[in-house]
Amino acid sequence: MMSLTATITCRVAFGKRFEGNEFDEGKFQEVVNEAMAMLGSFSASNFFPYVGWIVDKLTGHHDRLERSFHDLDGFYQQVIDQHLDTKETKHEEEQNIIDMLLKLERNQTEIDAVQFTQNHIKAILTCFKNIFLGGVETSAITVVWAMAELIRNPRAMKKSQEEIRNCVGNKGEVDEGDIEQLKYLKMVVKETLRLHPPAPLLVPREAMSHFKINGYDTYPKTQVHVNAWAIQRDPDIWTSPEEFVPERFEDESIDFNGQNYELLPFGSGRRGCPGVYMGLSTVELALANLLYCFDWKLPNGLKEEDVNMEEEAGITVYKKLPLNLVPVKYITGLSKMK
């Protein structure tokens, strides 16, 4: 799932997928995982700026951070080099963000006040990296949790597959045009994001002014974490909060737009996720195709209740143990299998 969402994002952003070189999919995933782990890790120098770096040095945190930076730098360099290697001229509409940045570098003159270099391009890509890391992992995590919940809930799995197969017929694949009609699939995704928000504490906020909440004083500059995970499982808000029941959204107008504070998998406000629609489209399309093209079984006589649902802690929360499922090609009536 990671390589799928990374490839989609790379294609959108960089115009190509990454394979057959140093940054093959395995290595690429490693670099992304490590960067995410570093983002979610405790760094003493964040809390004690003057002396914390000594602790980071002694614990090896500092060196790990440096290594992660170097790996990302290598990735950016390769992206830039691959664009420089391309001899043919692209039409304007085929150009991606790197082509544009390289054009800026090429077309500058010596009298320009600021000289634009490949390091600047890397810096811009570092901002973009946040978008990239933000998008790749969260979407992949969501598909995996959805499949884990569905395999434990055969009724929901069957209902979703029937909806998709009835709607898509013999076409051979689900495309974006079909998704709008797949109401149950959308409820499955919503329920997955309720139980398993990939970024359960959203991004940290800093209080700008003094305020009181539930009798607690919060002073300016206090770091505030919003626990969306807890809110989305709060028994005062949700009936049977621990159960996977996509139907709960049938008559509900609760949405992810950041206005319904009981469901905040994409956060809310100015720091809310700018990739909601891309994230949802990726998850819905990937999941719909998995459910359309295959029936899914548990391996080695495993029972639904045996599926391990433990979470791995971090800035994003993914399934601690890999989900192992057996795909069985769904062939009946399909005219074209890919």
Ligand code: HEM
């Ligand atoms: C299922 C998919 C996704 C989920 C669940 C998700 C969730 C989130 C959450 C919870 C936040 C923090 C919001 C807050 O604290 O209010 C966030 C921020 C962000 N997301 Fe997503 N996201 C997803 C997909 C994407 C995609 C596809 C992109 C871009 C391609 C993206 C880019 C970002 C960026 C750049 C931020 C930081 C915004 C800021 O700090 O101002 N996300 N996302």
